[in-house]
Amino acid sequence: xxxxxxxxxxxxxxxxxxxxxxxxxxxxxxxxxxxxxxxxxxxxxxxxxxxxxxxxxxxxxxxxxxxxxxxxxxxxxxxxxxxxxx
Numbered sequence: 289x290x291x292x293x294x295x296x297x298x299x300x301x302x303x304x305x306x307x308x309x310x311x312x313x314x315x316x317x318x319x320x321x322x323x324x325x326x327x328x329x330x331x332x333x334x335x336x337x338x339x340x341x342x343x344x345x346x347x348x349x350x351x352x353x354x355x356x357x358x359x360x361x362x363x364x365x366x367x368x369x370x371x372x373x374x
């Protein structure tokens with residue numbers, strides 16, 4: 289029984305070491321998954337911002353072509369100009 293008792297602490301230490309290593313590997317895997325997800329979302333956000341900037345540039349170009357005379361200052365005085373607002 290003495291031999292068996294002396295192996296229990298060694299076995300328990302080995303089990304604890306294996307448990308901790310497994311736990312650390314799981315944590316690393318989860319952090320990697322979260323990191324990849326965050327990077328993907330940041331890339332998607334960057335693409336959306338690029339699309340938004342392009343849309344704004346397109347709208348500015350359309351307004352520059354269609355609204356050469358500045359009706360914005362007169363639109364508050366004359367709200368009956370829907371052609372300039374649309």
